[in-house]
Amino acid sequence: MANETQALNERAQLLLKALVERYIADGQPVGSRALSKLSGLDLSPASIRNVMADLEDMGFIASPHTSAGRVPTARGYRFFVDTLLTVKPLDRVEINQLEGQLQVENTQKLVASASHVLSELTRFAGVVVTPRRSAGFRHIEFLKLAEKRLLLILVTAEGDVQNRIIQTEKSYSPSELVEAANILNQNYAGCSFEEIRRRIQAELRQLREDMTRLMTAALAAGDQAVSESAEDVVISGGINLLGVDDLSSNMNKLRELFNLFEHRTTLLQLLDHSSRAQGVQIFIGNEAGLQPLDECSVVTAPYEVDGRVVGTVGVIGPTRMAYERVIPIVDITAKLLSSALTQR
Amino acid sequence: MANETQALNERAQLLLKALVERYIADGQPVGSRALSKLSGLDLSPASIRNVMADLEDMGFIASPHTSAGRVPTARGYRFFVDTLLTVKPLDRVEINQLEGQLQVENTQKLVASASHVLSELTRFAGVVVTPRRSAGFRHIEFLKLAEKRLLLILVTAEGDVQNRIIQTEKSYSPSELVEAANILNQNYAGCSFEEIRRRIQAELRQLREDMTRLMTAALAAGDQAVSESAEDVVISGGINLLGVDDLSSNMNKLRELFNLFEHRTTLLQLLDHSSRAQGVQIFIGNEAGLQPLDECSVVTAPYEVDGRVVGTVGVIGPTRMAYERVIPIVDITAKLLSSALTQR
């Protein structure tokens, strides 16, 4: 009677599955009566109730109050996604549509559109962690805007472009600017800023002092530009969560959630953490360890460039979400993003 | 008795002012009793009621239901901001703080931070229309990413940077790329893409065909990059509106509002429209002509570069907002943005 703490016979699993599916479908607590019809098993409501009582004891389901039906707990969802869920992969047509939505013009657009696609397809919030950059640059360029005002343009190793305005102490001529850029491009492309700064002191003693100063200023600005835009998380369609009744009933919860969205760093930690695993990963309710998310699930997948993981995509929605749909969407989006970035 | 349709004697104005101020302060309908204490006038509630009845007839105030106090109508607010309101300008300290929050590293950051500052200071939604660009470019550059894959970098006349990936049919050598960039920079910097495309056909017949093809491709991509990023509106802190009780009670209204935020173009029209006027402009409730905004006010001000209006900043909040604070904030932000952009 008491040693079924771990075991879960087939019947119980079937019923749990039916219950979760039903609850996901219409959001109402599921009663024994409804379950007896749905499950496919030929059992009376009374028998079902016994099983449900067991499931409740084991912590898979719970009743919101004495006489409502049962609702899956976080643990129930966990078991569901781990062993009961059957995901049907997206068909070709859907994948093509999805791919068509990605804007490949440049990295920023790509990331933004990926996030947007996730939110559109799931009608929840889409998140994408921007790709980690390697430390160096591929190309650097100066452009004179005004007397003592330069525009620094910097192409990262990944092929996206940063820019920054630099104030200088003296006015450099266009040819000086070209020269400085050439030196940097020819000798130091691909090195980390840290490294360059060390080497430049030693190697360029023969240069005029003002040139060295220009270059150090440029390197500082470049370093800052790259590190500042380092890792960020792009969130789309947070507004969709307003339309989710599970969440929009708790106005306060909702506010906490949106506050979390503003504090990017916290979210970043969670998503970064998940980029160590491979494949789709799911955090249900408090598993994420973030209180504002305790009625939410986060479905994530890492994406890569040339086989190296550089970021994470994901969806944030209510625990009561259609996992069998969301999971493949996140999975495919990560793969499409990987391949779009790898062609660079 | 009936010909005060337009006139509004001093007493009525004073009472209207007191009523609006009180209502803005605590959001409760204001009764005659409260008003008699607040107004400063030595009048009994009964007399006040007479005046209030007149104000109601004239459409300045209304009662939510038979026996609540009165609430300003859109027309009431309008009269209030037009003739009763006394704005106190921000003091130096606040202006300095505000200025410190603007991130001048580049145009995108500047615009984003301006929008953010607006939302932080007012605790409503901040909006900024990105600066209109002139049609041409200042500098153009090609960078080879892979065999048939180029990165096009384009600095606009305003000094900000666009980038775009171009697929080419043949593989160009680095020196060819430099040559093409030089031709474009030396001959056509500052011209509109339209104009260049016309001239290039005529003037460059002597060039090899593949060079012309490269340049036309670059021009097309550049044109697209510039026109696509043409005018957009950056919204910050829309979430703040969740915390505004006036709005968060009507879940549906709120959703409509956020939908509006997603449809940037509609908002853009409104804000563009307002950039024709000069100085701070206010749209109260339905004055904006947008149904989702009928319980909101929009406070806007145009900003300029070198004396030419190029965009608009603004705040979107509930009609019940502290206009005397919001107006100077929007005003100053527009001015700071103007001066930050003009120094380029």
Place this chain on the structure above:
DNA sequence: ATTGGCGCTCCGTCCCGGCGAGTGCTGGCG
């Protein structure tokens, strides 16, 4: 082991009445 039946618990809804706030009106006063 399964099941029908019974009693119980709890939620959601509706209805009702009291309370408080605020109004409109009237008649009296300076």
Place this chain on the structure above:
DNA sequence: CGCCAGCACTCGCCGGGACGGAGCGCCAAT
């Protein structure tokens, strides 16, 4: 004629009580 005290009236906002429905747990019968 302007002002004001008083009064009756109208609503919205609770809080309490009744009712129907859904669902459960338990038990006895099969």
